[in-house]
Structures are given as structure tokens and as C-alpha cells.
Amino acid sequence: TxxxxxxxxxxxxxxxxxxxxxxxxxxxxxxxxxxxxxxxxxxxxxxxxxxxPPTLAATHPITLRDDKLHLGESTTVTIHFSEDIAPDSFSIADLTVEGGASLSNLRRTDGGTTWEVTLKAPESPSASSSTTGNKISVNLAGITDLAGNAGVGTADSTVRYDIDTVLPSVTITLADSSLTVGETTTVSFSFNEAVNG
Structure with a gap:
């Protein structure tokens, strides 16, 4: 006035x-x-x-220490954000994995820009559970930065991982199953996948 x-x-x-x-x-x-x-x-x-809004980092947003997992094996996944994330806004519930894997022990490694989580392959063997090209997804909409800005959408990892929980098996066949004295035959060992040893 x-x-x-x-x-x-x-x-x-x-x-x-x-x-x-x-x-x-x-x-x-x-x-x-x-x-x-x-x-x-x-x-x-x-x-x-x-x-x-927070996003995944532009370079190397998600990295895996090991991208080929076997039965029950674990590896460390590192997630890099564009800025510090509010600790109470990010949880394992914001992450999705494929191939029957599970996640545990989500933790910060710095002020909140870099996080690690343990990725574990299934522990039970399966006759048909060998998967390749599995991805990790981050639900950014559930995450906020320190200023309270919420992320948008979902971001997928560009790196992929393979899981092999199929145990090796073999079928043994003989060319001749009725052998007499001095006779020989060819024995074939047919494995369900490539093997060593």
C-alpha cells in the first residue's frame, strides 16, 4: 500500500x-x-x-562384476545415478531382475550417487532354466534426489547377464550291445550341453 x-x-x-x-x-x-x-x-x-529429476548416470549406469552366473552364484551389481539419491527413497522394491535371479543387500558406497546390490542366481537346478540376455530395471519414479525431485519412468541396464542352472547330464549308447570274445564296439557319450573335463 x-x-x-x-x-x-x-x-x-x-x-x-x-x-x-x-x-x-x-x-x-x-x-x-x-x-x-x-x-x-x-x-x-x-x-x-x-x-x-534424478536419472541413471550417462556413462556406465549399471555394471556387473560377473555377467555369467551358475547355480547359486552371486555377483555385485553397481548402480550409478546422475546425482545423490535420498536414502529412504531407494529400495530393492525399485529394482527388477530377470532369469529367476534375486537381489539382496542394497547399500550406498558414497554420498548416494553410487549404490551396490547383490545379484544371486537360483539355487535349485532346473532342466530348462538356462537364460541369456537378462536385464536389470530401475523404477526411477519411486526415487527422489536430495531436493525432493522424483525420477520419471523406468531405466533398463544396457549390460546383460546370463544364468545357467542346468546341470550337465549324459546319455551313453553302444553301437553293439551284444559283445563276444575279442569283439569291440563304439561307445558314444552325448551330453546335454558343452562340457569340460
Whole structure:
């Protein structure tokens, strides 16, 4: 009412993360009751903006220590985010794996940008559970950064892993199953998969 205090609503641009900002008033456009204009520009104190949602890191977002797992074997999966993630917003429930694998022991390795989780292959053998090209998915919509911005959508790992829980088996056949003295025959060992030893 006295024209000394003025207010305005400021809305920062979406998907922006910038620690150095200020708002300025061009005083040459401001006049008092005697029509005298101000001089120069007066700026506010610095303020930061974070309206950028968290994502997976642009390079090496998800890495696996071992991408070929056998029965009951475990490996470490490392997940890199674009920024620190709020610890209480990220859990194993935000991760999906394929091939019958399971996850456990989700943990931070730094301030919240890098996380690790243990990936384990099934422990029970199966006659047909050999899978390749399995992926890990992260539900970003359930994750927030330290500023409270929520992620968007789901991100899949570009690296894939294979799981082999099929135990080797063999079928033995003889070319001649009725042998007499001094006779020989060919014995064939047919395995269900490539073997060593």
C-alpha cells in the first residue's frame, strides 16, 4: 500500500540444476515520487535451483562384476545415478531382475550417487532354466534426489547377464550291445550341453 514493498512469484525453469543464480532490479527504470530514476542494477543474494529429476548416470549406469552366473552364484551389481539419491527413497522394491535371479543387500558406497546390490542366481537346478540376455530395471519414479525431485519412468541396464542352472547330464549308447570274445564296439557319450573335463 505504501509502494515500498513489492512481491512477485518466481517459478524456475523445469529440469534445471544451477547453484549460482540471482535476481536483479534495473534501477534506471524505477522512479520515485519526484520522478528521479535509480542507478545501475541491484542484485539479490545467490540462490540455487534444482528442478532436475534424478536419472541413471550417462556413462556406465549399471555394471556387473560377473555377467555369467551358475547355480547359486552371486555377483555385485553397481548402480550409478546422475546425482545423490535420498536414502529412504531407494529400495530393492525399485529394482527388477530377470532369469529367476534375486537381489539382496542394497547399500550406498558414497554420498548416494553410487549404490551396490547383490545379484544371486537360483539355487535349485532346473532342466530348462538356462537364460541369456537378462536385464536389470530401475523404477526411477519411486526415487527422489536430495531436493525432493522424483525420477520419471523406468531405466533398463544396457549390460546383460546370463544364468545357467542346468546341470550337465549324459546319455551313453553302444553301437553293439551284444559283445563276444575279442569283439569291440563304439561307445558314444552325448551330453546335454558343452562340457569340460
Amino acid at each position: 505504501d509502494r515500498k514493498i513489492w512481491t512477485a512469484t518466481f517459478t524456475p525453469t523445469a529440469t534445471t540444476e544451477d547453484a549460482s543464480n540471482s535476481i536483479g532490479v534495473n534501477m534506471t527504470g524505477v522512479r520515485n515520487a519526484a520522478e528521479r530514476a535509480g542507478v545501475g542494477i541491484t542484485s539479490s543474494a545467490n540462490y540455487s535451483i534444482d528442478t532436475k
